[in-house]
Amino acid sequence: MALLVGVAALACNSDSTQPLGPPDHLVKNGGDQQRWYFNNPLPVPYSVRVQDANNRPVPGVSVEWSFITGAGSFSVNPSTSNANGVATTVYTLGSSSTNVVNARVTGLPTVMFFASASAPGTAVGVTVSNFLFAPRDTAVQTGGTVTWTWNSGTTQHNVTYTGGPTPLPSNSPTQDASGPTFSTTFTTVGTYTYHCNIHPTTMSGSVTVVH
Ligand SMILES: [Cu+2]
Numbered sequence: 001m002a003l004l005v006g007v008a009a010l011a012c013n014s015d016s017t018q019p020l021g022p023p024d025h026l027v028k029n030g031g032d033q034q035r036w037y038f039n040n041p042l043p044v045p046y047s048v049r050v051q052d053a054n055n056r057p058v059p060g061v062s063v064e065w066s067f068i069t070g071a072g073s074f075s076v077n078p079s080t081s082n083a084n085g086v087a088t089t090v091y092t093l094g095s096s097s098t099n100v101v102n103a104r105v106t107g108l109p110t111v112m113f114f115a116s117a118s119a120p121g122t123a124v125g126v127t128v129s130n131f132l133f134a135p136r137d138t139a140v141q142t143g144g145t146v147t148w149t150w151n152s153g154t155t156q157h158n159v160t161y162t163g164g165p166t167p168l169p170s171n172s173p174t175q176d177a178s179g180p181t182f183s184t185t186f187t188t189v190g191t192y193t194y195h196c197n198i199h200p201t202t203m204s205g206s207v208t209v210v211h
Helices: 002-017
Strands: 025-030 034-037 046-051 062-069 086-089 098-104 111-118 123-129 132-134 137-141 145-151 160-163 178-185 190-195 204-210
Touching: 025 086, 025 111, 046 062, 046 098, 123 137, 137 145
Parallel strands: 034 111, 123 145, 137 204
Antiparallel strands: 025 046, 046 086, 062 098, 098 111, 123 132, 145 178, 160 190, 190 204
């Protein structure tokens, strides 16, 4: 038994001092299965790691990206694996709802990425209740409007912007009851964050504005 353990440890040691082998396989590293909007870049880049037969990262390898379904575009193509063996590209969706992309290194099995796309809303509603915004995170098309509707009894809340492309939109008045509304029309692409400044730890949200 002791001998077996010794042999295993030795094998492990010799592995780490062996010269790096040629690219053997690709491992999916990030960006798969996103849902986003037509003609917008996916929020998370597509990323694969190139490894040798002993699962060590191989730098300097060219990874080619191609779409099988859905004609989008890539920020870089091909991309080259970095010191950690990782190659990335940002995929911008086209007008197809289904998107399948292959990452490929010559001679190795391909790795597939899936994304689905839809049209962003132009008139989006959020409920202001005790003590949350629902939905918390929402998206709207450029030029579209988000309308918050209060449903809060006698407790007062507001929509106060905390971040995003400047200048930030105007904040809502502080109000209560059921029925009052507040709207913002968004003209600049980006992610806006907001909270109720009376209940900032529980009541926060975001609006992502897309093309
Ligand atoms: Cu509040």
